[in-house]
Amino acid sequence: xxxxxxxxxxxxxxxxxxxxxxxxxxxxxxxxFSIYEASxxxxxxxxxxxxxxxxxxxxxxxxxxTAGGAKGNYGLLDQRAALRWVQANAAAFxxxxxxxxxxxxxxxxxxxxxxxxxxxxxxxxxxxxMESNPxxxxxxxxxxxxxxxxxxAGKVGCSRLDLLLKGEAQLACLRKVDYPALxxxxxxxxxxxxxxxxxxxxxxxxxxxxxxxxVDGVEVPAQPMALVEARRLPRLDLLLGHNxxxxxxxxxxxxxxxxxxVTVYNTLLLSIFGLxxxxxxxxxxxxxxxxxxxxxxxxxLQSLDKIxxxxxxxxxxxxxxxxxxxAGGRAWSWRFNSTLSFGPQLWPLFDFxxxxxxxxxxxxxxxxxxxxxxxALSEAERRLSDAMIDAWSxxxxxxxxxxxxxxxxxxxxxxxxxxxxxxxxxxxxxxxGPAEQEAGPDGxxxxxxxxxxxxxxxxxxxxxxxxxxxxxxxxxxxxxxxGGRREAGVAVA
Numbered sequence: 140x141x142x143x144x145x146x147x148x149x150x151x152x153x154x155x156x157x158x159x160x161x162x163x164x165x166x167x168x169x170x171x172f173s174i175y176e177a178s179x180x181x182x183x184x185x186x187x188x189x190x191x192x193x194x195x196x197x198x199x200x201x202x203x204x205t206a207g208g209a210k211g212n213y214g215l216l217d218q219r220a221a222l223r224w225v226q227a228n229a230a231a232f233x234x235x236x237x238x239x240x241x242x243x244x245x246x247x248x249x250x251x252x253x254x255x256x257x258x259x260x261x262x263x264x265x266x267x268x269m270e271s272n273p274x275x276x277x278x279x280x281x282x283x284x285x286x287x288x289x290x291x292a293g294k295v296g297c298s299r300l301d302l303l304l305k306g307e308a309q310l311a312c313l314r315k316v317d318y319p320a321l322x323x324x325x326x327x328x329x330x331x332x333x334x335x336x337x338x339x340x341x342x343x344x345x346x347x348x349x350x351x352x353x354v355d356g357v358e359v360p361a362q363p364m365a366l367v368e369a370r371r372l373p374r375l376d377l378l379l380g381h382n383x384x385x386x387x388x389x390x391x392x393x394x395x396x397x398x399x400x401v402t403v404y405n406t407l408l409l410s411i412f413g414l415x416x417x418x419x420x421x422x423x424x425x426x427x428x429x430x431x432x433x434x435x436x437x438x439x440l441q442s443l444d445k446i447x448x449x450x451x452x453x454x455x456x457x458x459x460x461x462x463x464x465x466a467g468g469r470a471w472s473w474r475f476n477s478t479l480s481f482g483p484q485l486w487p488l489f490d491f492x493x494x495x496x497x498x499x500x501x502x503x504x505x506x507x508x509x510x511x512x513x514x515a516l517s518e519a520e521r522r523l524s525d526a527m528i529d530a531w532s533x534x535x536x537x538x539x540x541x542x543x544x545x546x547x548x549x550x551x552x553x554x555x556x557x558x559x560x561x562x563x564x565x566x567x568x569x570x571x572g573p574a575e576q577e578a579g580p581d582g583x584x585x586x587x588x589x590x591x592x593x594x595x596x597x598x599x600x601x602x603x604x605x606x607x608x609x610x611x612x613x614x615x616x617x618x619x620x621x622g623g624r625r626e627a628g629v630a631v632a
Contacts (some may be wrong), residue, residue, distance in 0.1 A: 163214065163246050163351040164196040164329075170504070172512025179509035183525065184532030187232060189225060193217035197325045200350040201313075203292055204285040205299040207306025209313065211284060211353045215257075218250060222263040240266035240535040244504060246351070248272030252363045252459065253352050255375060266376040266538055268531060270507070271385060271500055274455035275598045277362055278352050279345065286339050287328050287349045294324035325350070344411055364455065365599035367462045376538035377463040378531070379553075380473035380563075381452040384497030386444045399439030404431035407443065415596075419446060422592050453576070454590035455598050457560075460553040470553040471540050472560040474576075475503040477523060481514035503563075507531065519565035522546075527563065558590075 168190035169175050177188040193199060199214030222239075229236040241264040243251040248269035254260040255267055292298050297312035313321075328335070329349050336346025352359050366372065408416040423446055431439025453474070460470035475498050479485060486494040494502075505511050506524040516524060526547060530540035541550045548568035551559045560576065562569040569575075577587050 162348065163200060164325075164349075166195070166246075168192055174504055174508055174510050174512045176510055177508055179524075180507075180528055180532070183509070184528045184535075186532050186535065187234065189221075191218075191221035191224070193221070196350050197288075197291055197321060197328075200284070200352070201288045201291065202281050202284040202353055203288040203299070203309060204282070205292075205306060205309045208299070208309045209288055210355065211281060211288075212355060212358045215250070215253065215352055215358050218254070219257075219260055219263070222254070222260065226263060237265065238536075239264040240268060242268035242270075242531075242535075243272075244270035244507075245272070245501065249274075249276075250352070253278075253359055255372060256360060256363050256366045257358055258360065259358065261373065264375075266378070266534065268378045268534065269380070269456075269459070270503060271381050271452065272379070272456065272459075273385075273451040274364055274367070274459055275451035275593075276344070276348070277364070277600050278354050278359065279348070281353050281355055283339070283341070283345070284353045286335055287332070287346075290328050290331070290335060291321075291324045294327060295320060342410055342413065362599040364458070367459050368597060368599060370462050370465050372459075372462045372466045372468075374467040375463060376468050376534070377460055377470040378473075378534045378540055379456045379460050379470065380475060380503075381448070381456055382475045382498040382500060382502055384444065384448075384494065384499045384502075385452045386447040386500075387440075387493050387497045388491055388500035389447075390440060390443060390493075399431045399437075399443070401432035401439070404439045404443065408446075422587070422589065425587065449589045450593050450598075454593040457553075457558060457590055458594060458598060461555045464553060464555065469538055471534070471550060472553045472558075474560050474562050474571075475506075476562050476564040477502070477506075477520070477566075479505060480517040480520060481511060484514060485512075503527070517565070523563060523565050526568075 175190070177186070180186045181188055193214045194217050195214065199217070200211050201209040201213075202211035203209045222241075225234070225239065226236045228234075229239075241251045241254060243249070249272055251267050251269050252272060252274060254264070289298065292309065292313065295313070295316045297309055297316070299309055316324075332346045332349050336342075339346075354360075354362055360366075405416070408419060412419050423442060426442060426445055428441040428445065429435035429438040430442065433439070457472065460472050463470045477498055478496055479502055482495045486492060486499070491499065493499075505516070506520060506527050509516070509521075509524045509528055511520075526542070526544075529542035529544050529547060530550065533542045534540040539550075539552075541547065548561055548563075549570070550561050551557075551570060553559065558573050560571050562571055573588070573590065577589050
């Protein structure tokens with residue numbers, strides 16, 4: 140978890156707290172190639188950066204089915220402890236605890252949305268920046284997450300069935316396991332996740348995140364997107380964005396050498412959308428992209444990219460922005476559309492050759508931090524990087540990413556009627572609405588209302604019932620009790 144504190148020379152510092160990516164299982168506060176090194180953000184944006192680690196993998200998220208056993212969400216508790224530390228110590232380094240922005244990318248952005256709907260986190264921050272949040276992805280319940288936890292416990296000799304362990308006894312057994320042995324067992328669970336999920340009768344994606352937050356009704360009161368759909372977000376300022384080629388990172392690169400097999404294409408859609416796959420295929424039938432089995436390079440893959448990019452990233456992001464605006468906060472939407480000049484050197488190192496000519500998942504991080512790692516940013520990338528740092532810093536200061544610097548892009552606030560998004564590209568900026576974002580690749584296809592389709596479909600597998608309403612009401616009451624200031628971006632529902 141990375142946490143940043145945005146500072147102003149003339150006033151108490153604004154605090155922006157961010158969380159790193161890494162699928163809740165890997166990562167560090169500096170990131171690969173030290174790309175999270177934030178000295179340029181600090182010097183140009185007037186931002187104080189606070190970085191805090193949290194427990195990862197099984198150590199952070201283990202759940203077992205044993206009564207009184209591992210309950211999970213330990214990483215979430217670590218994240219909240221760091222938030223509370225900032226609240227308690229902000230003044231010591233010139234900070235203002237009433238000016239906190241929670242900022243995360245990928246798993247960090249997923250964490251940020253979880254904290255936004257978590258009553259125990261209420262009042263600890265006033266603004267949220269989410270980069271590349273696959274918000275359409277649903278978290279598991281403790282009962283389902285325990286499938287993985289029980290498997291791990293069995294592999295290290297702490298199974299409740301083998302040892303008749305209960306509660307604290309099982310925890311004591313797990314605590315005696317050497318860390319390397321625990322990680323070997325965790326890796327075995329990860330490698331075997333598909334068989335475990337299939338054996339439990341889940342769809343393909345329900346087991347894709349073996350370690351991560353669980354919807355326990357306390358720390359995570361409900362599926363975050365269920366609360367988004369029910370318009371039960373607290374009042375926060377939001378800066379939300381995604382990259383044009385997010386899903387290219389997650390699809391097997393070996394298929395990019397040729398056309399995606401039709402059987403694999405259909406099986407993938409069936410495993411995720413079930414018998415409703417026909418509706419999805421019909422919705423995207425006129426997307427203007429080469430179909431699977433066509434023999435065309437990237438045939439079918441581009442379509443999968445678009446379907447999942449829309450569902451998990453773009454349209455889910457807009458749903459969050461709309462819910463935030465409906466709650467009385469302000470929301471701003473962006474899309475990063477620039478390929479990296481050093482992509483041919485970078486992406487093959489991670490076995491993502493398909494990302495060389497795409498704006499893949501995490502591409503924007505190099506520019507957000509103004510740090511190319513082992514490579515130098517081009518002149519055009521440096522200009523865009525400066526503009527992004529200015530915008531992120533301005534948002535941390537005021538809740539509005541519009542920057543007064545010369546050449547800064549005009550950035551309209553998100554509105555559900557216009558649904559405008561700022562496109563960030565080294566070739567220039569563009570403000571686009573649904574007509575531009577949903578048109579076909581060659582401009583010949585009429586715009587399709589893809590986000591209307593997914594909004595009607597829904598992003599969560601559960602409805603937000605009375606218990607969820609009570610949880611959000613408690614969050615709002617807690618925020619109000621902490622005495623937020625609207626001019627500081629504090630949102631009180």
